[in-house]
Amino acid sequence: MNQFFLMLRAENLTKIYRSGEDEVMVFENLNFEIHAGEFVAVVGESGAGKTTLLHLLAALDTPTRGEVYFLRERIGDYTVRQRAAYRNEKIGFVWQMHYLLPEFSAIENVIMPSLIRGEDFETARLRGAELLAEVGLAQAAERQVGELSGGERQRVALARALINRPQLLLADEPTGNLDARSAERVSTLLEKLHRDHGLTSVLATHNMELAQHADRALRLAKGKLTEAVIPEVS
Ligand SMILES: Nc1ncnc2c1ncn2[C@@H]1O[C@H](COP(=O)(O)OP(=O)(O)OP(=O)(O)O)[C@@H](O)[C@H]1O
Ligand SMILES: [Mg+2]
Numbered sequence: 001m002n003q004f005f006l007m008l009r010a011e012n013l014t015k016i017y018r019s020g021e022d023e024v025m026v027f028e029n030l031n032f033e034i035h036a037g038e039f040v041a042v043v044g045e046s047g048a049g050k051t052t053l054l055h056l057l058a059a060l061d062t063p064t065r066g067e068v069y070f071l072r073e074r075i076g077d078y079t080v081r082q083r084a085a086y087r088n089e090k091i092g093f094v095w096q097m098h099y100l101l102p103e104f105s106a107i108e109n110v111i112m113p114s115l116i117r118g119e120d121f122e123t124a125r126l127r128g129a130e131l132l133a134e135v136g137l138a139q140a141a142e143r144q145v146g147e148l149s150g151g152e153r154q155r156v157a158l159a160r161a162l163i164n165r166p167q168l169l170l171a172d173e174p175t176g177n178l179d180a181r182s183a184e185r186v187s188t189l190l191e192k193l194h195r196d197h198g199l200t201s202v203l204a205t206h207n208m209e210l211a212q213h214a215d216r217a218l219r220l221a222k223g224k225l226t227e228a229v230i231p232e233v234s
Contacts, residue, residue: 006072007168007200008034008057013066015052026052027223029066034202036167039194041211042204043228044220050204053220054170057202058091059083070168088117092161092169092199094190096176098153100160102146106132109145110160117164124163131159134196135189151182158189162197169194169201175210187213 013030016023026049034040042050055061056068059075068075070086078086100109107128114124132141135155145153154174161169171190175183191213194201203214211217211230219228 005036006033007036007038007070008202009069009072010057011067011069013053013056013068014064015049015056015061016064025223027220027225030225032218032225034200036200037198038216039191039199039201039214040203041214041217041230042202042220043206043208043211043217043230045206048220049223050206050220051172054172054202054204057168058093058170059086088113089164090167092164092166094154094157094161094169094171094174096173098145098157100145100153100156102144104145105142106137106145106148106156106159107141109156110163113160114163127163128159131162132156134193135159149182150178151186154178154182154186155189158186158193162193165197167200169199171201171203173205173207174203175205175207183207183210 010030010032014028015026017026042053044050052061056063059078062076070090075083075086107125110131111124111128114127115121129138129141132138135158137152137155137159140148140152145156148156174190175186178186187210190201190203193199203210205211208231217228217230219226
């Protein structure tokens with residue numbers, strides 16, 4: 001795969017939340033580029049705007065001003081159908097809260113985005129089983145997600161994020177609710193999946209240990225984005 005083409009670009013990206021008379025300026029005029037194959041951490045304190053930024057990159061929310069480009073296309077120009085396809089087929093998501101369906105089995109959760117896309121059940125099931133094996137949960141495929149541990153659920157969420165072979169993986173504080181050992185396992189897995197699946201990954205976190213798995217970091221602070229040096233944590 002060509003490792004150097006431009007995957008994502010933000011141009012003068014600005015987000016202001018308005019409620020009544022009140023305005024919250026989260027960030028203003030962010031400009032950055034993310035190339036294919038990069039693993040980028042977005043770091044910054046709570047409230048700095050990391051989740052807001054990921055929502056804009058995923059077309060889950062619209063910027064107040066500015067543009068996001070995916071493969072040089074303005075996602076702001078997408079039709080409703082193109083936006084849905086962008087979110088379902090181009091991007092895999094992992095959130096701090098796993099958003100899995102607790103009553104359903106691990107494999108049912110993993111393959112759901114694939115079925116929504118229109119894949120036939122047997123093909124989806126085979127790929128789902130492969131992905132569960134990749135995250136070390138082959139034995140848990142038929143278990144209800146509600147019975148799994150937090151770390152296991154995040155691994156199911158990672159498998160689900162990859163079911164539609166996305167180009168882009170967006171992860172928002174994916175280890176936020178985990179103890180240190182499960183967090184380390186999930187972050188190691190994230191890095192491995194990034195590599196093995198040829199992904200471009202954007203990871204929002206305030207955890208510097210987690211950020212160390214990335215190739216480079218961008219720091220959000222006071223409404224601005226700067227290249228950051230990740231301190232060594234031993
Ligand atoms: N829907 C909303 N309406 C109004 N303000 C919002 C909304 N969502 C977020 N904010 C505000 O925008 C700012 C950035 O929030 P955001 O959730 O993006 O930060 P974050 O960096 O992800 O924080 P955390 O590390 O706690 O997850 C905060 O001041 C927050 O209160
Ligand atoms: Mg957040």
